[in-house]
Amino acid sequence: MRITAERTDEDTALCHVTGELDAYTAPDLRDALDEQLDQGVRWIVADLTELTYLDSTGLGILIETAKKCRQAGGDVAVACDRKNLLRIFQISGTHEILNVVKDVGAARERLQELAQERSEGAGGEEAP
Amino acid sequence: MRITAERTDEDTALCHVTGELDAYTAPDLRDALDEQLDQGVRWIVADLTELTYLDSTGLGILIETAKKCRQAGGDVAVACDRKNLLRIFQISGTHEILNVVKDVGAARERLQELAQERSEGAGGEEAP
Amino acid sequence: MGARDANTVELVLPSKPEYLLVARLATSGVGLRAGLSVDDIDDLKVAVAEACTNVISHAFDDNVPPERRMINLRMSTGKGEMTVEVEDEGVGFDPEALQRAQRNGLEGEGGLGFGLMRELTDSLTVESAPGSGTRVIMVKRAAR
Amino acid sequence: MGARDANTVELVLPSKPEYLLVARLATSGVGLRAGLSVDDIDDLKVAVAEACTNVISHAFDDNVPPERRMINLRMSTGKGEMTVEVEDEGVGFDPEALQRAQRNGLEGEGGLGFGLMRELTDSLTVESAPGSGTRVIMVKRAAR
Ligand SMILES: Nc1ncnc2c1ncn2[C@@H]1O[C@H](COP(=O)(O)OP(=O)(O)O)[C@@H](O)[C@H]1O
Numbered sequence: 001m002r003i004t005a006e007r008t009d010e011d012t013a014l015c016h017v018t019g020e021l022d023a024y025t026a027p028d029l030r031d032a033l034d035e036q037l038d039q040g041v042r043w044i045v046a047d048l049t050e051l052t053y054l055d056s057t058g059l060g061i062l063i064e065t066a067k068k069c070r071q072a073g074g075d076v077a078v079a080c081d082r083k084n085l086l087r088i089f090q091i092s093g094t095h096e097i098l099n100v101v102k103d104v105g106a107a108r109e110r111l112q113e114l115a116q117e118r119s120e121g122a123g124g125e126e127a128p
Numbered sequence: 129m130r131i132t133a134e135r136t137d138e139d140t141a142l143c144h145v146t147g148e149l150d151a152y153t154a155p156d157l158r159d160a161l162d163e164q165l166d167q168g169v170r171w172i173v174a175d176l177t178e179l180t181y182l183d184s185t186g187l188g189i190l191i192e193t194a195k196k197c198r199q200a201g202g203d204v205a206v207a208c209d210r211k212n213l214l215r216i217f218q219i220s221g222t223h224e225i226l227n228v229v230k231d232v233g234a235a236r237e238r239l240q241e242l243a244q245e246r247s248e249g250a251g252g253e254e255a256p
Numbered sequence: 257m258g259a260r261d262a263n264t265v266e267l268v269l270p271s272k273p274e275y276l277l278v279a280r281l282a283t284s285g286v287g288l289r290a291g292l293s294v295d296d297i298d299d300l301k302v303a304v305a306e307a308c309t310n311v312i313s314h315a316f317d318d319n320v321p322p323e324r325r326m327i328n329l330r331m332s333t334g335k336g337e338m339t340v341e342v343e344d345e346g347v348g349f350d351p352e353a354l355q356r357a358q359r360n361g362l363e364g365e366g367g368l369g370f371g372l373m374r375e376l377t378d379s380l381t382v383e384s385a386p387g388s389g390t391r392v393i394m395v396k397r398a399a400r
Numbered sequence: 401m402g403a404r405d406a407n408t409v410e411l412v413l414p415s416k417p418e419y420l421l422v423a424r425l426a427t428s429g430v431g432l433r434a435g436l437s438v439d440d441i442d443d444l445k446v447a448v449a450e451a452c453t454n455v456i457s458h459a460f461d462d463n464v465p466p467e468r469r470m471i472n473l474r475m476s477t478g479k480g481e482m483t484v485e486v487e488d489e490g491v492g493f494d495p496e497a498l499q500r501a502q503r504n505g506l507e508g509e510g511g512l513g514f515g516l517m518r519e520l521t522d523s524l525t526v527e528s529a530p531g532s533g534t535r536v537i538m539v540k541r542a543a544r
Pocket residue numbers: 310311313314315344346347348349354366367368369370371390
C-alpha cells in the first residue's frame with residue numbers, strides 16, 4: 001500500500017491510497033489520516049480508485065476517520081470504482097455513511113454539497 | 129496459460145504462448161506443438177513475449193520440439209524479452225540452442241538465416 | 257480439522273498481520289484451481305482475511321509465546337466449490353452470545369468481520385467455545 | 401524439518417502439478433514480507449517450483465495412495481533472507497551419485513532442475529537417501 005496526502009485547502013485534504021489495505025498496512029493509513037486531522041483538516045477525500053484490496057480493518061479506519069471529521073464539522077467522501085471493493089462497501093452497509101462515489105471529482109462535489117447543507121442547516125459552517 | 133498457433137507457411141508455424149508455463153500447463157503446449165509437427169511443420173516461432181513464468185518443464189518441451197524440428201530439417205526460434213525468463217534461458221544454457229531473440233520479427237529472421245545456411249550447406253533445403 | 261484428502265492444502269501461518277497476504281495469495285491459487293471466478297476469489301480472499309484477522313486480534317493472550325501463535329488454514333476443493341477452514345488454538349468465544357448481541361442491535365460496536373464472512377461466502381460455520389480455540393468453516397461455490 | 405519459529409510458514413500441498421501455482425504464490429507472499437526484490441522473488445519462485453516438480457515427478461511410487469503424496473514446504477524469513485525447505489516422504493535418491501553423473505557429463509539427459517535451483521538461489525542443500533525421502537533447502541538473500 002502507498003499513501004500520498006495533499007492539502008487542497010486549509011481544512012481539506014486529498015489522500016490517494018493505492019495497493020492493498022489490510023491489517024498489515026492499516027496502521028500507516030491511520031497515521032496518515034490522523035496527521036491530517038491533527039493539522040486541522042476536517043474534510044477528507046479518500047481516493048481509493050487505485051486500491052485493489054479492502055476489508056473490515058480498512059473500513060474501520062475510514063469509519064473512525066469519518067466520525068472524527070464529523071465531530072469537527074467536516075466529513076469524508078470515498079472515491080472508488082472497483083467492483084470488488086464496492087461490494088465490500090455495499091454489504092457492510094457503509095456505502096452511504098462513507099459517501100462512496102465513483103471518482104475524485106464526484107467526491108469533492110459530495111463534500112461541497114455536505115458543507116452547503118450544513119452551513120444552511122447550522123448557519124455558519126465554512127464550505128471546503 | 130493460453131496457446132494460439134497459426135500456420136504462416138506450409139511448413140512454418142507461429143505459436144503464441146501467454147501466461148504461466150509450468151508442469152501443470154506444459155501438457156497443453158506439448159500437444160499444441162506436436163499437432164503442428166504432425167501436420168508437417170518443421171519451422172516454429174515460439175512467441176513467449178507475453179509469457180510470465182517458465183521453468184525446466186517448459187524448457188524441456190522447447191528443447192524436445194527443437195530436436196524434432198531439426199530432425200525434419202527445420203528449427204525453433206523463441207521470441208522473449210522478459211528479464212526473468214531470459215535469465216532462465218541463460219543459466220540453463222539453452223539461450224543459443226533455442227535461438228532466443230527479442231521479438232517475433234527477429235525470430236522469423238533467425239529461422240530464415242538458418243534455412244539459408246542449411247540450404248547452402250546441404251544444397252536443397254527449402255527456405256521457410 | 258477434517259480428514260485430509262488428495263485435494264487439500266494446509267497452511268500454517270504466524271498469527272501476525274504481515275502474513276495475511278500469504279493467506280490471500282494461497283486462497284487465490286487454490287480458488288483458481290477450484291474453478292472459481294475472479295469475482296468469487298476476490299470475495300473469498302476477504303472472507304479468509306477476516307477470519308485470519310480475528311485470530312490475530314482476538315485469539316491469543318499476551319502470555320502465549322509468539323512461536324505458538326499460529327493460524328491453521330485448510331483449503332480443499334471439490335465439485336465446483338472450495339472450502340476454507342481457519343482454525344486457532346486460542347482463547348475461543350461464545351458464538352451464540354455474539355449472535356444474541358448482534359440481534360440486540362449492538363453490532364455497531366465492532367463486528368463487521370463475521371457479517372462480511374457471511375455475505376461473501378455460501379456457507380459459514382463458526383465452532384468456538386471459551387478456552388478451546390476457534391474454527392471457522394467457509395464454503396464458496398462456483399457460480400454456474 | 402527444523403524448529404518452528406515465529407516467522408515460519410508451513411504449507412502442505414498435494415503432490416500434483418495443479419498446486420505448483422500455490423507454491424509459487426506463497427513464495428511471492430513470504431518473499432515480499434522478507435524484503436526480497438521482485439527479481440529475487442522471480443528467481444526463488446522458479447527454484448521452489450523445480451523442487452516441487454521433482455517431488456511430483458520422482459518421489460512417489462504408483463502404490464502410494466494419492467492422499468499420502470504430499471509436498472511439505474516450510475518458508476522462513478530472517479535478517480534479509482528467506483529459506484525454503486521442500487520435503488517429501490517419497491523414494492529418495494543418492495545425491496552424490498547424481499553429482500558424479502553430472503560431473504561425468506551425463507547432465508544432457510534430464511537434470512536441468514537442480515542446476516536451476518543452484519543458480520537461482522544463494523545456497524542449495526539436498527538431503528536424500530534411497531528409501532528415506534528428500535529434503536531440499538534453499539536460501540535466497542536480499543540484494544543490498
Ligand atoms: N478467532 C477468535 N478467537 C477469539 N475470539 C474471536 C475470534 N474471532 C472472533 N472472535 C470474537 O468475535 C467477535 C466478533 O468478531 P468480528 O465480527 O470479526 O468483529 P471484530 O473483530 O471487529 O470485533 C470479536 O470481537 C471477538 O470477541
